[in-house]
Amino acid sequence: MSVHLPTILSAENIRQRQALIRPYLKKTPLLQSEKINALAGCNIYFKCENFQHTGSFKVRGAFSAALLLSEEERKKGLCTHSSGNHAQAIAKAAQILACPAYIVMPENAPAFKQRATAELGAEIRFSPPTTAGREAALAAWQKETAAHFIHPYNDYDVILGQASCSLEILEELSDIDGILAPIGGGGLLSGALLSAHYFRPELKVLGAEPQLVNDAYLSLAAGKIIENKRTDSLADGLRTTIRPKTFGVFQELLSEIICVEEEEIILALRLIWEQLKIVVEPSSAVPLAALLKHKARFKGQNWAIILSGGNIDLDHLPF
Amino acid sequence: MSVHLPTILSAENIRQRQALIRPYLKKTPLLQSEKINALAGCNIYFKCENFQHTGSFKVRGAFSAALLLSEEERKKGLCTHSSGNHAQAIAKAAQILACPAYIVMPENAPAFKQRATAELGAEIRFSPPTTAGREAALAAWQKETAAHFIHPYNDYDVILGQASCSLEILEELSDIDGILAPIGGGGLLSGALLSAHYFRPELKVLGAEPQLVNDAYLSLAAGKIIENKRTDSLADGLRTTIRPKTFGVFQELLSEIICVEEEEIILALRLIWEQLKIVVEPSSAVPLAALLKHKARFKGQNWAIILSGGNIDLDHLPF
Known part of the structure; x- marks a missing residue:
């Protein structure tokens, strides 16, 4: 397929931007859980952006x-x-x-x-x-x-920065089959798509979105941006609507979005807390929920899941 | 001071035991939080045994x-x-x-x-x-x-195993002033005391205990084992009573235990969850509560705190 991306979203710029911001970032770990792997039937590496400065990849x-x-x-x-x-x-x-x-x-x-x-x-x-x-x-x-x-995602400089997260995954893991990331405005997933496109083109990159606020899913199907009608997903980081710059990247590079129900998000969230012993926000649980919903497709494979953040009000937990 | 320890609790045995069990353990990380350091007025490394297999140092x-x-x-x-x-x-x-x-x-x-x-x-x-x-x-x-x-702590082979936790801290941190660990039956702290005694004798090693179940504190003061009268501390891992083998190590090597109130444990627990973004059980929060209670003594110093475990019922959180 022939891909048309804005010139600024180049392999060189992704590399340069990573070098520029690296001194200001924490190197976040990749965690694994035997129990989650057994449950999912595949091998999952969780990229822990909840440990990033300010508690998210942002x-x-x-x-x-x-x-x-x-x-x-x-x-x-x-x-x-x-x-x-x-x-x-x-x-x-x-x-x-x-x-x-x-x-x-x-x-x-x-x-x-x-x-x-x-x-x-x-x-x-x-x-x-x-x-x-x-x-x-x-x-x-x-x-x-x-x-x-500085717009949260409809900004190429922001998108180039978010690409550093997936780039770190690629540097550390040579054997993965794909990366799963949540979709809010689409900046994080755009970065993952660009990293894979330039540096590991055989990699699958999939998006995960709450069914309740699946504007990206609907937009991709319609070929134009469809606004969210509701904004009440528990995954508060994913309530925003996709904008032209991230939508453009999706149209060029994204093959599929998996949508999940609120109950599936809560179950995945709890699983991450209980098994990985880390605090993540509901948005972070959406990709695991997506994977667990379609276990057969991931069977025996190696996947990285980006846990986007860990900012949650402990006074109002969903379980 | 002249120290009398059972022959089995030797430097050589601690080293040998560490080599023996290492293949069966996860290497747990040391995490830091800028906010907690600012609040505490000192530099704290948290040894995350909540990430250990089965969610605790045990x-x-x-x-x-x-x-x-x-x-x-x-x-x-x-x-x-x-x-x-x-x-x-x-x-x-x-x-x-x-x-x-x-x-x-x-x-x-x-x-x-x-x-x-x-x-x-x-x-x-x-x-x-x-x-x-x-x-x-x-x-x-x-x-x-x-x-x-296999007794949970009144067993020298168990104590030798727990020493590996502090030994890992010493391997990674050359500049710390001390180690703070919680006291339940005393196995974890005995291990820390032995590691420091043999391999970093200038190190301070302090214990932290809930006031409600402060049998170790009372026993050390009385020179004999005093049983807990109550067992209702929120720190469920610390409700047990010290036994002769751990008490013996304490009598030889432990200079001080800091006792903390239940409310102080809850505050420290929440701070760890919110700032480090990790799930730990109430027992793990007791040493941080002790440090925050006596900030002036730790001012400007470097301390390691052992987070003993992360097994907590998410349906019954204390906050």
Whole structure:
């Protein structure tokens, strides 16, 4: 198949970006569980981005975009709108690079996420929880500050940063058959697709999405972006809708998305906590849920699953 | 000070035992958290035995004792009484060494621990939850089977095995000021005390114990074993009472035990889950609670804390 990608999404840029951001990242481990392997009938390596700085892979993209800015641009600060992990990632990048961070959070963002973002030194303003409300609040604030807006995923610099996660998997594992990643806005999976495309083209890369917010699945089938009608999946990191830049990568490189039910996510989440002894958020459990739903297809194979993050309110666990 | 230890607890035996059991163990990581360090005012390395096989350090002692048996003895099987992590450890050692395991569990042992032990192929019998009831049930069963009894801690072979945990810390960290470990029956801490005594004598080694079940603290003060009157600490792994073999090591080598309240354990537990993103059981949080209670004493120093295990019922979390 002939693949058409924007020039910026090149093998060289992926490599360069990885070298650029590496000093700012933790090397996250690949964990395994005998019990989960026995249950799944295959050999799974879990890439633990819950151990990454700020508890999710999002710092990869945040640093990737922020480090490209000039001294002058950085002084004006970074800004974004986010209720979740991207907010903390931008706040962290700004803290390390010693520049201001302006974060618009929806007024219904969980208190523990507000606190974590504020603790990193970011300035926070609240907006109505709608996309329009968030964007309007950010635009007004950006007018005051002239800060640089880093979108959580509809940004090639962010996508190039997220690719470093899969690149680390490829560096460590020479024998895997594929990578499974969750889909929210599509940045993490875009990075995995690009890494495999350039550096291990025989690798299968699949996406996993909650049935309740399966905008990427529907969009891929329709050939155009379909918005989520509901946003109440337990996997709060995956409620956002895919945007043109990630959708473009999906259209070129993604062969399949597996959708899973909420109950399947809860079962997989609990399995990860109990067997791997790690704290991950519901979004992280979606790929394992997908694999367990289609065991026969993965039988006897070696797969890497990206656990995207570990930020969860311990006062409101789903089990 | 002149130290009198049983001949079997020698530097050479600790080294030999470590080499013997190493192939059966996971190499558990040392994790750090910037936030916990900032909060504590010192630099803490967490030794993650929650990631060990069966979710606790107990397999170290189980393999250490089981591997010494002759082929003939092994055939007759391993037996013990335990409601918790030691039961799983013996079951695991028996499974790997292909011999029977006979485990007496108190009838009030949590269902998830019964299940985990049974899944490892052990035979289980239930007894009244008292020490006398457990011991009587085991004695009767041992008469039938002639299986080898491995006590959870009042056994020098077990203590030698637990020493491997601290030895791994010493191998990896050349610059620490001390090691903090929780005290249940005292096996884990005895191992730490012995490792430091022989291989890093300048190291401080402290014990941490829940105030509610502080039999070791009281025993050390009284110069004789004082039984726990209560057994209702949240730290279920630490409810047992110290016995002569571990008490003997404590009397020779232990300078101090820090006692903590139940509320302090819960706060430390939550901090570990939230910041390290790992699942540990309440017993594991006791040393961090002790350190946070006496911050000034640890200020600016480097300490290792042993997280003893990660077996907790997710349906009954204390927060």
